[in-house]
Structures are given as structure tokens and as C-alpha cells.
Amino acid sequence: MKKTPLLNIALSRVIASLGHGDILVIGDAGLPVPPGVELIDLALTQGIPDFISTLRIVLSEMQVESHVLAEEILVKQPPALTALNALAEQAALGERRLLSHDEFKQLSRNARAVVRTGECQPYCNIALVSGVTF
DSSP: OOSSSOOOHHHHHHHHHOOTTOEEEEEOTTOOOOTTSEEEEOOOBTTBSOHHHHHHHHHTTOOEEEEEEETHHHHHOOTHHHHHHHHHHTTSSOEEEEEOHHHHHHHGGGOSEEEEOOOOSTTOOEEEEEOOOO
């Protein structure tokens, strides 16, 4: 059995297959998944699993070089933003880039996968850009 916290087979497989610069999106329950992009659906019901818990588990296995958020998250300020800022301050997310929500959805077309959570707070979506460990 794995020693890291991530137990989901599909998500672990995708993270293991990422190369430098590849994108993994973690989204709320309403984020559309573009045709042709793999969907890893973790959502059970509203709020389960939540966005930040899912992100923290992904970060336990994924080396992140940078991240992208929709600028609208700064306007709406959902509770997850505080945790996102703390993770950024801990250097867990690399450099931050902001796009409009529409541009974020366009960017997700280039993702290796979209992870759907049960999060129902507005704009709780992040694109993680894979880094390298060397």
C-alpha cells in the first residue's frame, strides 16, 4: 500500500505521468470540463471533498512550479482564498498568475486532467503547472 496520503488510483496515475510544464486543474463542482480532457471526478455531494483538502493531498505528490487562478476569486474572496494564500506563502504553489474566469476555462483545455471536487464556493479552481524535483 502507498505511504503517501493520495489513495485515488486515477489521480495518482495522472500525477505520476506529468512532465515539466504539464497542467493539472483542480476545480469546483461547476467548472466545465473541456471535451477531450480527462475528468477525475471525486465529487460525492456539496462540499465533499472540498477544494482545499483535495489541493493539499495533490501537493503531497506533485511538484508545482506555478499556479493559475481566476482573478474573480480575489473579488468574491471565498474562504478557500485564505488557505490558498497561506500555501503560496509556504512556497507550495510557486509563482501565481491571474486570468479572467473565461481565460481560465480556455487554459483548462490544455490540462492533462481536471479534478472535480464537491466544492460549491465560487471560483475555487486552480491550474497547477508541474515542475521538476531536480
